[in-house]
Amino acid sequence: MTSEFELIRNHFVRPTPQAILGPGDDCALIAPALGMQLAITTDMLIAGTHFLPDTDPCQLGWKTLAVNLSDLAAMGARPRWALLAGSLPEVSEPWIAAFTDGLFACASYYGVDIIGGDTTRGPLAFCLTAIGEVPIGMALRRDQALLDDDLWVSGQPGLAALGLAHLQGRTVLAEPLLKPCLAALQRPLARVELGLELRRRGLAHAAIDVSDGLLADLGHILQGSAVAAELFVAQLPPLPTTADPVLARQCQLAGGDDYELVFSAAPEKRAEITALADHLALPLWRCGLVVGAAPGQLTLLDDQGRVVPINEKGYDHFG
Numbered sequence: 001m002t003s004e005f006e007l008i009r010n011h012f013v014r015p016t017p018q019a020i021l022g023p024g025d026d027c028a029l030i031a032p033a034l035g036m037q038l039a040i041t042t043d044m045l046i047a048g049t050h051f052l053p054d055t056d057p058c059q060l061g062w063k064t065l066a067v068n069l070s071d072l073a074a075m076g077a078r079p080r081w082a083l084l085a086g087s088l089p090e091v092s093e094p095w096i097a098a099f100t101d102g103l104f105a106c107a108s109y110y111g112v113d114i115i116g117g118d119t120t121r122g123p124l125a126f127c128l129t130a131i132g133e134v135p136i137g138m139a140l141r142r143d144q145a146l147l148d149d150d151l152w153v154s155g156q157p158g159l160a161a162l163g164l165a166h167l168q169g170r171t172v173l174a175e176p177l178l179k180p181c182l183a184a185l186q187r188p189l190a191r192v193e194l195g196l197e198l199r200r201r202g203l204a205h206a207a208i209d210v211s212d213g214l215l216a217d218l219g220h221i222l223q224g225s226a227v228a229a230e231l232f233v234a235q236l237p238p239l240p241t242t243a244d245p246v247l248a249r250q251c252q253l254a255g256g257d258d259y260e261l262v263f264s265a266a267p268e269k270r271a272e273i274t275a276l277a278d279h280l281a282l283p284l285w286r287c288g289l290v291v292g293a294a295p296g297q298l299t300l301l302d303d304q305g306r307v308v309p310i311n312e313k314g315y316d317h318f319g
């Protein structure tokens, strides 16, 4: 029988070169580098709500960290430390070993030290807190979009929600589309380099990551910045041709779980943003404009300039 403390020692504790004091005492000790401030965020992943209970534990470990690093990315912060609280229904050591393999693979990919946490018995759930650094006063925020900014989105939002629809039997995806959809859902990337470069190169005014859905999260920028926007359907990333087009559009606009970045930028920055997309080998789509209508208002337009009704709502745990 493995004790709580053996479990922690055997699976959750690895070297933490970026901490003054890592796991083992009542608190970890960290200090930001000179001239930097801390960015801190937390997200829960609950079985049945955020992931299917039979999800591969290695991918779940990766995703638990990645979705939090996505929030740091959205603010242009460099991820450095994380704490993991886990509630586990029973001690299955192979399951835990696979989970921590994925977790630490993500941690080493993004240069993060796991500096502490909490381990209890209970329903399968995780809560991760990620801490990053950003030069004082330089974080990208959701409340800084300006009139006449372009709106940009990275990558291909919608794939994760399509993958979930497939696993839940709401659609059938075939290869070669299935693989990227399942990867987006189960092993998402956080757009850390994009966030860092947008901030370092001074390219973005406002940014957010897409966790609840493109329209919903763009809505947070609009609300926060007290501006309105027009979004051009024809300028969004092309939909996968082999998926049901209605479902694919719905997933793109409101699926969530994408962890792409949406950002606003001055039109003079177009060439620099295109160069950044090439540098990162990550498509960046200029798909909208900040306009001066009622604060928070989002209008979707087709290629003829006609208004497209919005029926989609983003992910809302209580909606």
Ligand SMILES: Nc1ncnc2c1ncn2[C@@H]1O[C@H](COP(=O)(O)OP(=O)(O)OP(=O)(O)O)[C@@H](O)[C@H]1O
Binding pocket: 043, 071, 211, 212
């Ligand atoms: N229980 C809470 N107490 C205090 N603040 C909260 C609480 N729940 C959410 N918040 C804050 O509300 C804001 C929006 O929360 P939300 O979880 O929607 O974050 P998000 O980045 O928009 O989405 P995601 O959680 O999918 O990353 C965040 O600043 C968050 O810290």
Ligand SMILES: Cc1ncc(C[n+]2csc(CCOP(=O)(O)O)c2C)c(N)n1
Binding pocket: 043, 044, 048, 049, 050, 051, 052, 164, 211, 212, 255, 256, 257, 315
């Ligand atoms: C089994 C299962 N059901 C639904 C979803 C989709 N989903 C869950 S939470 C969320 C938004 C972000 O949540 P939060 O705001 O809590 O970070 C989304 C898109 C899933 N991945 N797995």
Ligand SMILES: [Mg+2]
Binding pocket: 070, 071, 074, 208, 209, 210, 211
């Ligand atoms: Mg977020």
